[in-house]
Amino acid sequence: MSTILRSRLDPRSEDYARNVRDFDAKRRVVAEARASAIAGGDARSRQRHAERGKLTARQRVAGLLDPGTPFQEIGQLAGHSVYEQPVPSAALVAGIGVVAGRPAMIVANDATVKGGTYFPLTVRKHLRAQDIARENGLPSIYLVDSGGVFLPMQQDLFPDEHHLGRIFRNIAEMSALGLPQIAAVMGSCTAGGAYIPAMCDETVIVRGTGTVFLGGPQLVRAATGEVVDAETLGGADLHSRVTGVADHIAENDEHALALVRDIAARTAGAPVPAPPAVPRPPLHDPAELAGVVSAGLREHIPAREILARLLDGSEFTEYRSRFGPTMVCGTGHIGGYPVGVLINDGVLFSESAQKATNFIELCAQRDIPLVFLHNINGFMVGAEYEAGGITKHGAKLVNAVSCAAVPKFSVVVGASYGAGNFAMCGRSMGPWQMAMWPSAKSTVVGAEQTATVMALIRSDQLAKEGRTLSPEEEEAIRKPIIDAYEEQAQPLYYAARLWVDAIIDPGQTREWLTLCLATAAGAPRRQTSFGVFRM
Structure with a gap:
């Protein structure tokens, strides 16, 4: 009762x-x-982004959602004070929202933060979003605008099981499970990141700003000597008319979001069930x-x-x-x-x-x-x-x-x-x-308890030598541990x-x-x- x-x-x-x-x-x-x-990103990056006629990542997410519906953000504080340079939200906005009446996982690169490049935490956040989508049986929508991996940290991004390649494996597996995978290329989509739109079930690309290529103009020139501009190499016209990487052309960000909403409305997925009570x-x-x-x-x-x-x-x-x-x-x-x-x-x-x-x-x-x-x-x-x-x-x-x-x-x-x-x-x-x-x-143990344990261990070691631990020596052991644990314990x-x-x-x-x-x-x-x- x-x-x-x-x-x-x-x-x-x-x-x-x-x-x-x-x-x-x-x-x-x-x-x-x-x-x-x-x-x-900083004010200058946001201004340049706007001058290119592009919405910010959060504006794109807001424009995609059904009006008046909530957005449950995942990992909003990821990257805070982790790297030497600021990487707010790990250069990625992710969360669960309602699109065309159906819940979906939305992942949007923030190109105002280091060009939307992938840091190690960006990869982890993207993978976390996909894990949540898979467990909840959600479709995934990727709003792509990224320069690819942050090359100076490639050892933490490329070779391991849960690094960048796992994103593409997840797309394939979730598509195989019948969970729709939808992409909108709204900016750069470079190198391995090009597989996101290429592997999704249906893809939109924005004319003039959206590009998809395995190697950008600079890499092509360095590798082959060929000089080619980004639009010719991987723009909307090429990928919608020649390669078939993209299924639809959008004239701007707003048009792309409307097309994605239309795709979401006619793909598998059920509305959020009403509560039983x-x-x-x-x-x-x-x-x-x-x-x-x-x-x-x-x-x-x-x-x-x-x-x-x-x-x-x-x-x-x-x-x-x-x-x-x-x-x-x-x-x-x-x-x-x-x-x-x-x-x-x-x-x-x-x-x-x-x-x-x-x-x-x-x-x-x-x-x-x-x-x-x-x-x-x-x-x-x-x-x-x-x-x-x-x-x-x-x-x-x-x-x-x-x-x-x-x-x-x-x-x-x-x-x-x-x-x-x-x-x-x-x-x-x-x-x-x-x-x-x-x-x-x-933390694994409370700060005070850990410091006390370490001091006792040292005291026992000294006792075997016929010595005792002085108050000053004990404090020198305890304080760094307590300070570190207190910092690491915080939300x-x-x-x-x-x-x-x-x-x-x-x-x-x-x-x-x-x-x-x-x-x-x-x-x-x-x-x-x-x-x-x-x-």
Whole structure:
């Protein structure tokens, strides 16, 4: 039987006000990075782009979407402060949007950023977008405007299994699965990148600005001595009239987007399914979630206070409420879509892991999507707990998380450390999408614990030599570790490296999850088969 979650939070309290102040500071850091990502290249690059009669990548995406429909962006903060030079959004805009009434994955090169060239994170972001499209059974639309790979980093772009060539392999495989692959060449499409339009099911090219060639004019001249201009070598007339690489000519960007919308309207794909239940707002305001998160994550974050602001009607049917209480499991609805929710309410014990494993089995059997809300320092350690089989029971949970074939979504709302991250469907466990709150943290172990461990190891080494570790030596060990871990634990550090797909505001978590669930509702269903559970 479902129960109504009632909040005990007092928005007038000093604790609430302190939490909001602390959260606002973290929110501002993310907002500054987001503004830089949205702006794209520098002012001069944007001006040159406009002078060529071209829309920006984000304008192209906006022009492609059905009016009034959302765009769920993937990897918006990728590349932030990663390279020596700015590469906002990894020179690529990607996300899920509705085109001609159907959800689609849209990937648009940003030519205002280094000519739209592919850095290592650009490749990873493109591949991530394709993975999401494949899992959700979505068509893919590529708005191409790229100078190819960033040649000084070719060793990180070309030779490996998950480098540039994987993009083309994915296009072929997804087309074979019946997932439409559509391209619009709206600028340069050079070298290996030429295979994107050449391998897609249907391709549009813009007259005067769109070009496709394996080797550009400079490379042709260097290799053969032939002098040829870009339009003659690979322009719209050649590829629509002679080679057949392009199926349609567009007169400008707007015309190209209209043609793509027409192609999307007459290809396979179903509209977003309506939610099976009537969506209802929670009884408690989701905007209050910023006041639930304790400053610096040093205080307990009450799990049910979060659920009361995420679930429709704040209704929750809890599973085994009295057993393994540090893991809260249960079912409810978000945006009208059914969900099985797992949220941490303390450290993981054997009982918590067993309960979560059983709950995941039930959701997989009943085809209920799973939402993991991380706030976990890890599994309980110590001789008593090892003797009680906590490693074995934790492994069962990791097995269940790995193999459950229902849609899985993760949000790090607090901490997410070590094996606890794996058990809560961290990135390596294959969530369909994953996000963090601006106040969240994640590393293999907490900074203080790591620093203490390293200091103890050094102290033990010195003890064997008859020496002791001085306070100054201990601080010299601890401080660099704590500083590095604190930097690497931040959401912006994660998002910049595509370890999560987005940083989302707590108040927008319901909307983000609703978009995830709505998209997944039309995905092909797969049968779950678990690995062997050690008893």
